[in-house]
Amino acid sequence: MTTRLPRPRENVVRNASELIGATPLLELVRTGSGTRLLLKLEGFNPTGSAKVRMAREMVLQAEREGHLRPGGHIVEPTSGNTGTGLALLALERGYAFTAVVDDHAAEDKLRAMKAMGARLVRVAGDDTGGPSTVERRRVAAEIAERTGAFRPDQHNNPHNNAGYRELAGELLSDLHTDVDYLVGAVGTGGSLCGTVEELRRLGSGVSAIGVEPVGSIIFGGAGGPYWQTGAGSPAGFPVGGNVKYEAIDESCRVGDREAFATARVVARRTGILVGGTAGAAVFAALGRLVHLPAGATVVVLVCDAGEKYLDTVYDEEWLVARGLYDEAAQRRIGRLFAAYDESLRLAEFDSARTGS
Numbered sequence: 321m322t323t324r325l326p327r328p329r330e331n332v333v334r335n336a337s338e339l340i341g342a343t344p345l346l347e348l349v350r351t352g353s354g355t356r357l358l359l360k361l362e363g364f365n366p367t368g369s370a371k372v373r374m375a376r377e378m379v380l381q382a383e384r385e386g387h388l389r390p391g392g393h394i395v396e397p398t399s400g401n402t403g404t405g406l407a408l409l410a411l412e413r414g415y416a417f418t419a420v421v422d423d424h425a426a427e428d429k430l431r432a433m434k435a436m437g438a439r440l441v442r443v444a445g446d447d448t449g450g451p452s453t454v455e456r457r458r459v460a461a462e463i464a465e466r467t468g469a470f471r472p473d474q475h476n477n478p479h480n481n482a483g484y485r486e487l488a489g490e491l492l493s494d495l496h497t498d499v500d501y502l503v504g505a506v507g508t509g510g511s512l513c514g515t516v517e518e519l520r521r522l523g524s525g526v527s528a529i530g531v532e533p534v535g536s537i538i539f540g541g542a543g544g545p546y547w548q549t550g551a552g553s554p555a556g557f558p559v560g561g562n563v564k565y566e567a568i569d570e571s572c573r574v575g576d577r578e579a580f581a582t583a584r585v586v587a588r589r590t591g592i593l594v595g596g597t598a599g600a601a602v603f604a605a606l607g608r609l610v611h612l613p614a615g616a617t618v619v620v621l622v623c624d625a626g627e628k629y630l631d632t633v634y635d636e637e638w639l640v641a642r643g644l645y646d647e648a649a650q651r652r653i654g655r656l657f658a659a660y661d662e663s664l665r666l667a668e669f670d671s672a673r674t675g676s
């Protein structure tokens with residue numbers, strides 16, 4: 321008689337949201353001193369962005385607290401990635417979802433939300449080409465008031481930040497070392513602050529570096545237009561409670577030209593297309609690598625993938641028309657990568673020669 325061996329559970333999920341998390345780490349740079357710059361590729365999440373982590377957490381918490389009941393309605397102003405995350409959770413759990421958006425959003429994110437059954441309410445962009453964050457928020461509040469819809473309020477909802485606890489755990493379990501520096505673009509603050517606070521709770525000595533577009537006012541600079549979408553806050557927008565200033569050790573601003581040039585160089589180097597805000601975060605990290613202690617591990621949160629920006633960041637004509645195409649910056653960034661590569665080659669040559 322043959323005995324049937326127990327078969328392992330099939331590796332199949334029943335809902336796309338079960339695919340959230342366990343995103344890969346890609347080594348972008350290793351220097352001669354053993355310092356590494358790693359990319360946490362959040363574009364590998366369903367909906368192609370980190371924000372689906374917090375969309376899930378905010379929706380589940382709203383259900384626990386009774387703010388969302390069967391057949392309910394969610395409304396939220398969004399630049400797109402929160403919206404695609406909420407659209408996914410809404411369709412899986414049987415809610416209607418209304419996204420309040422403006423022209424600043426990447427068109428592909430809007431198309432994706434519509435494909436998932438979301439209703440879009442468009443408000444006019446502001447004249448400078450910047451996001452109309454204040455107006456989006458006003459319209460979403462008005463819809464919530466009128467219809468009784470649940471408005472997650474990602475800028476102040478603590479379950480935004482809590483949605484990144486798993487991400488922190490993934491980093492520590494995937495690495496044999498601590499995360500010494502975590503670099504991320506800041507919009508609501510949830511991804512950087514939520515991850516860093518959980519890393520520290522788990523015993524990490526991580527330093528956090530927050531990056532915003534030049535023209536954003538989160539860290540106190542002058543307001544102005546910018547084309548990076550998702551990160552930053554325009555002048556006049558009150559920074560929400562999820563930017564935990566006390567958790568961020570250092571902040572910096574990166575212009576659109578450098579951000580987009582970096583994303584394009586990263587695409588040529590790795591074949592992975594990252595979004596424009598990730599380009600800014602990589603730019604900030606690249607410049608710092610040379611100054612860091614030997615052997616440091618730097619992780620950049622790549623909030624989303626570049627396939628959403630083929631018509632913008634990766635379209636030369638679009639960039640040229642807006643004065644954002646910067647070949648000289650691309651060359652400078654390319655030289656920086658080459659210098660780090662050369663430092664590694666020399667260190668390897670040295671250790672082969674001395675047998676160490």
Ligand SMILES: Cc1ncc(COP(=O)(O)O)c(C=O)c1O
Pocket residue numbers: 371399401402505506507508509510511512549550551552595597598623624
């Ligand atoms: C492309 C992109 N980068 C960065 C961010 C900023 O993330 P957070 O809101 O967690 O600060 C967002 C947020 O929507 C985003 O869509």
